[in-house]
Amino acid sequence: MAGSRQWPIVIVGAGAFGLSTALHLIQDGYTNITVFDRGDEVPSPYSAANDLNKIMRPEYEDPFYTNLAIEAMAAWKTPLFAPYFHRTGFLHCVSGKAEQRAKDTLQRFRKAAESHPILSKFVVPLSSRSDIQEQAWQLDGDLPGWHGYFNRFDGYTHSADALRGIYRVLQGCGVRFFLGESVGTVNSIVYEQSPNGKRTKGVTTKDGKIHAAELVIIATGAKAASLVPEVGTTVEAKSWSVAHIQLTDEETSALRGIPIIYARDLGFYFEPDPKTNLLKLCPMGGGYINTNKETGISLPPEPMNASVGFLPKEDEAKLRELLRHTLPALADRPFVKKSLCWFADTVGSHFIIDYVPNSSKSVIILSGDSGHGFKMFPIVGSWVLALLGPQKAQSNEQWKWKSSKVKAGSGWGDVVSWRVGTTTEYKDIRRFKAESKL
Structure with missing residues (x-):
């Protein structure tokens, strides 16, 4: 130029x-x-x-991305971006039933935070239900076997x-x-x-x-x-499920300030949005791809509403279990605003x-x-x-x-350590759409 x-x-x-x-x-x-x-x-x-x-956490297995995210965090605190950043902390755990891969990944993230000169002072180890409730008193579930760490440096945008x-x-x-x-x-x-x-x-x-x-x-x-x-x-176009629970004003207020609750083998959720009273949840998994047989390329399905209004059964089961472990009063609430969120994976x-x-x-x-x-x-x-x-x-x-x-449609994202689960083709989950409602 x-x-x-x-x-x-x-x-x-x-x-x-x-x-x-x-x-x-x-x-x-x-x-x-x-x-x-x-x-x-x-x-x-x-x-x-x-x-x-979206989660704003700097700890990565790769120090390059950790330092990059810390740089981004500083920018989120400037006047232009500060209204959209909320430092609630990141409660990062696995449940007692987590597979070893999830446990190992958690430990690598924890080590990245505890060994970093900026992040280390913000990290609190969590080894019991009482430890977890000291950081998130609203969690009145049994938290069976949950353990991990809490990072006060983190939050969401x-x-x-x-x-x-x-x-x-x-x-x-x-x-x-x-x-x-x-x-x-x-x-x-x-x-x-x-x-x-x-x-x-x-x-x-x-x-x-x-x-x-x-x-x-x-x-x-x-x-x-x-x-x-x-x-x-x-x-590769890949998606994860997103779902929400509609809360009352009182329920939203009671959960104000709760950290991001993240079980690496189940899923995660955020502080409810005070404008809409929506509690957003996402299950963990390998994600979904939409591979074209002729080109071998995965692109989001068309039209756009093809990804809206349903939640795969496996994902719903994970979110129900996540809620039973942490906020059992919400475990049977209907999910609303369900969809697949498509992103570009490499x-x-x-x-x-x-x-x-x-x-x-x-x-x-x-x-x-x-x-x-x-x-x-x-x-x-x-x-x-x-x-x-x-x-x-x-x-x-x-x-x-x-x-x-890369071999087309191979679901190569499965090799990324922080994704627990197997990549599934979109065509194999569409059949569940008619069984669920908004």
């Missing part, structure tokens, strides 16, 4: 990675930015971050509100938005030949228009392969932040959030600025573009 801050930049996707990129570009002096999203509003219903909340807030900021800074099925759906990247090979000259939208750009940034999460087919099976859960090969460094792909990307929302855009620097190259080996050598 020859360093020009006036040349047009197109960002496809108004989720966490797309909005963060727009924010950092604006703050760095870029003035001609347009964002496209097929959703009618921000937060877009197609974004994995269109959600009540209100993801939908954060997207909405940054969207308003960007509007005020002059970023243009094209939202909606017709004007916001990008059908293709347009290329032209240059002396150095092909390079982009913009994108086409569903309404037939061509929007000129010197740089196109693809931040479409689980649908990355639909616009950048070269990514192949390197990025081998090793590493992000992809790099130029698309053979695009003359005119197309960037941001993908591979792998279920842990939203905590990085405030700093993602800084990684894009680094790509636009003098070297114009990704220096982090983990985030570089990788050739698509």
Whole structure:
């Protein structure tokens, strides 16, 4: 881009990675930015971050991600992002019936926290029911065999509100938005030949228009392969279940300030949302993929409502058990707002932040959030600025573009240690939809 801050930049996707990129570009002096999203509003219903909340915990088995998350945590505490961060703590355990893989993973996370110079003072070991209740007095279940640790450094972010807030900021800074099925759906990247090979000259939208750009940034999460087919099976659309319980005002108030309750073999839930009185829960598992037999690529099912309104039986059983262990009074409550949340998964859960090969460094792909990307929302855009620097190259080996050598539909996410369970094809769970109601 020859360093020009006036040349047009197109960002496809108004989720966490797309909005963060727009924010950092604006703050760095870029003035001609347009964002496209097929959703009618921000937060877009197609974004994995269109959600009540996400876990903000820095402890990782990989010290690189631990330090990166600590950097993001500092950004969450700045005035722009602070309204959306809640430091309630993270109660991280396994139940007495947990398989060894879950126990081992818990111990690695605990070791990462206890050995870190910043995190160690916030960590409290938990070896009994009374230990746990000292950190979360509301838990009046038996907590059979539960043990682990509590990290006071951690908390959660209100993801939908954060997207909405940054969207308003960007509007005020002059970023243009094209939202909606017709004007916001990008059908293709347009290329032209240059002396150095092909390079982009913009994108086409569903309404037939061509929007000129010197740089196109693809931040479409689980649908990355639909616009950048070269990514192949390197990025796999994967989903986990999400469910909620509708509480009363009194019940919400009673659970105010409760930490994130996380049983690595069962699932987790958050402090209830005071605006809606919704208690969000997620089961643990290997996740679901939607592999196309012809292409071998997993993309989210269409239409969008295909993923809404049902909860696989196995997942419901885990959440019921989680509640019986911790909040038995809620264990038989109906689940509402059930859905599958689709995200972009990669081998090793590493992000992809790099130029698309053979695009003359005119197309960037941001993908591979792998279920842990939203905590990085405030700093993602800084990684894009680094790509636009003098070297114009990704220096982090983990985030570089990788050739698509993964066997299609293999459920390779099973090898990631922190996912306990087996990956299942979406077609094998759809039959349960008719048996459940909103």
